Amino acid sequence: MKEREVDFRALDYVSTYDDNLSCPICRSAFVDPVVVSDCDHHFCRDCLDYTSSWNQRSGTCPICRRAGRLNGSGSASKLLVNMLDELVVKCPKEAEGCDKQIKRGHLVDHINIYCQYTLVDCPQPECELKVRRKDAAQCLHQPVACLACRQNMTVQDLDSHWRNDCADHHVPCPSCAASIPYRYQKTHLALHCPETNAACPARQFGCPFNTKRKHLPSHALMCSLAKLAPYLSAQQQRQDEQDQARLLQEKKLATLQQDLDYYKMQPQQEKRVAAPPEDTSYFANNLADFELSDFEDFQPHASPTQHLLSLHENLREEVSRQANTIHEVDTRLSMMLLNENMRLKDELAYQGAQLSALMRQVGWLTNARLQSVQPNLVSPTDPADQGPSDSSRINPRLPVRRTTDEGRTKL
Template identity: 35%
Template sequence: MPPPNTPEEGLVSTATSLPIRPLIQGAFSLPVVDLKALEYESDVDENLICPICRLPLVSPTITNCDHVFCQTCIVQAHILNPVCPVDRLPLKLATETRTAPKIIHNQLDNLLVRCPNRPRGCNLVVTRALVENHVTRYCEKTSVPCPHPACDKTVARKDSGKGCLHYDVKCEYCDHVYEKADLEEHQDSQCANRKKNCELCAAEFVRHKQDEHLKECLEVEISCKFAPFGCTSRVSRKKLDEHARLCEYRVVGPVGEQLAELRAKFKALQEKDQLKERRIKFLENKGFSMPTTNPSDGITDLSLPENPASPDTAPYESRDQYFLSLFETMEAKVERLSSALSEVEGRHSVMLFNETLPIKDQLTEIRSTLGVLGMHVRWLMNFRLQERGRVGTNSPTMTGALTGSQDTNNGPTVPRRLSDNLREHPPRL
């Protein structure tokens, strides 16, 4: 489980303000954590206090006159009187208000607050930006739905794995009957016989937390800190330091501690070495293996290991190392995909060249055919122009004049046919 102050995807930051219009209409859902009811670890800067509710700003909204308020506070104040609550100038909520600058949101999000479940036993202190994430995801004292499907009650998150606890049990200290889910809270703060005096130190403690008290009781006898080196003495916790100064094994103690420290370091180095060897084996055998595919098959992708803690993939010391291995694997996959895409692109280029080569030949043939057809068309056009020119020269007026002169000189003559002229002077291409 990640730490309680780890941001998660989907987390709604406290800097995100609700729109003005839904607030005016009243159609908005209540947040999981009431930010106005939080307890702050230290005093809050006066500049981050809302002038209306006198609490740290929640969803800060700034007006055109540079006054900052909680969004809900300014909306409620505007309903009563449409003026700025500070300088009393007329204020239009829809057009003259906007969300506060980001620096104000950052300052508010960095304020340290106590967990809202502090009365139930959670003493964690987190920033205000992460308190909702802590309460909704990680706090063991948060009430969650009972795991039993037929039960509609709630239990603490730390007890959610124990099944349904909503059955009656008798308190062993006062004989009252309570539900199992409420028994611990009863024994902590409500039971009349919940406290007891220690038989060794006479200190008062809660009965069902006796084990926790024994870990701190000064009269409990514990082993000497040199017990690993041979000391068999058992003394009370408050006399442990005095016994350590007089213990016969105090001479070999520092040497033994150094030896134990060296052994721990050596063991840690061995584990790191084994881990690196397993990671190298994993990256060589699985992370960088190239799949054998036919050119006709599509590109195949490699999937990441489903169980990172399996014997083949080896457990990692931290999430950073595991994510580093995933990053290296993904980088190798990207390189393989790039080479595969280059190969596919080359194949496609060759295929397109082979397919376009016949098309180019056909286009060349079509161009030559068009050239021949153009030559024939030009020849026919020239022939038609020549024919029209000859017809124009043999008009009726000129024909009559020529006929009259021929009649007077040589007698009547028969006109020549056009086909006769074409035979004598054929046109040339």
């Protein structure tokens, strides 16, 4: 079996190691360490060979710049090598699924003999491709077709195809038992499954109701916050935009205020250097080209301080306008909520009155039914049992109940 090379500098160590075990050139743990005999500095063999100031016959140490050489092979002490071999690292095949953590001294044997995710030769003699060691019992490069969508692929790609690509591979939902594509299972559970728990659409506005998704429509019909959720969301979005604009204006105002304070702190004794006199010959010679109406609206500032003060006033007016707009939006929202609450109260009162009238009608119909089925208590018609007069054969009726609300009795 061909031994595979391992890049020890690309290993992921489980825990941090001591700085004394790292090479001063590559800044990773020593790989095949060597020692310079004259100064006892340690380096990786490859790092030292690639250094321009060093060669096998003569050279200078990359650290102390002293002349040095290697005694024999230059290998470091066995103690240092053992300490490096005891460092625990993760398998280089971790990204492919191997979760083993082994000592660095056993890493080569793990890759070449034990790791189930190392690529090995395919068991089929005519196949020249590689397979993972755990799948080496059969050739995974044989062409197969997906049972759901009939797409052609190899055996090793079938599992990932079912998980990510196949649109016809359906699985039952664990909650509602609905048949859905496998790749949409998480989306179905999060957004569409009627048997999973979901919060009220107005949860962000204060409704704590939480039930199965199939019961949310009936709750939304009774929840006043759910009815107002679209309007509240729109108002919240507008308020956020207003807040962002207000913060931007405040930042600009703060910047201008800082500049204004800076100019005010300047000593009054400092005067501007007098500017050289301007050449007015141009204006004198070209005065006919200008009209007075062109300069009526032009009012230059006497100083930078006045300019900043004017900007300060403009920003103050803008902030006031934004504050008034926010106050107006809040007032409209409060009035809308008040009107909606009054309407809901009127609907509840109307429903209560309808329910009371319905209960009175049911009571009246129940009393009428009881009176209609009341039996007439009549004596037997046998002549031998008849009394001397007809009036003794008939028992008097029970008193008739009143059908009005005043004489109605509770059942």
